[in-house]
Amino acid sequence: MAGNVDLSSEYEMREQIGKGAFGAAFLVLHKETRKQYVLKRVRLAKQTNWQRNSTLQERDMVSKLQHPYIVPHVTSWITQGHTVNVVYGYCEKGDLATLMAKNNGTPFPEATLKLWLCQMLLALEYLQVQKVLHRDIKTGNIFLTAAGDVQLGDFGLATYRETEGDRPEDMNLVGTPHYMSPELLSQKGCSFKSDTWSLGCALYELTAQRPAFNAFNIHGLVTKIRRHRMAPLPPGYSAEWGGLVAL
Known part of the structure; x- marks a missing residue:
């Protein structure tokens, strides 16, 4: 309390x-x-x-x-x-971004990624019921417990959202650029869909061991996100998972 x-x-x-x-x-x-x-x-x-x-x-x-x-x-x-x-x-195994770096490119098993996706979707569903927008979902804000479950943390940029109508604060560019949705970058505002997009970027990154979108500068990054330009996933995963993770 x-x-x-x-x-x-x-x-x-x-x-x-x-x-x-x-x-x-x-x-x-x-x-x-x-x-x-x-x-x-x-x-x-x-x-x-x-x-x-x-x-x-x-x-x-x-x-x-x-x-x-x-x-x-x-x-x-x-x-x-x-x-x-x-x-x-305390999440004993730290955040997923740090875990990826420690693994040095070793891929996560598909079954593990599916479990994490289900757990994060349940967390997002709960937040939507609570009218909470996280606004900074990324691998660095998803933490792993000793039991192997993931937990969403760091609500420093989160805000309450009563409706899907536009509000001035929803138009602000907050969050981490690599995970921002096309709607947010087009100044159409932040919504619950934006959090879902960010989660998709995180799952792509966990699968491919690289960001879903990357560029030499912010202009190039924004262009790639708006046009959904990202590299294919590496081999070793099912077509079902590839289709699910593709944004």
């Missing part, structure tokens, strides 16, 4: 596992249960009003999301009025 009681003393710092412009992520150990979690700390002091509101919205949003394929929120608090602390479940 989200609260304002400082729970820092309940956790033992193990190591820093990530760092951003306004904060960092730490692997921590709960002193009583001896269970590992991830503590994300974000400083509000130097953020713009938009960034501050986004950080506080993320804290509130993740506290309400409960799904087996979304990284679980454990608790949160604000210290000294300017540092947001959020404790998340």
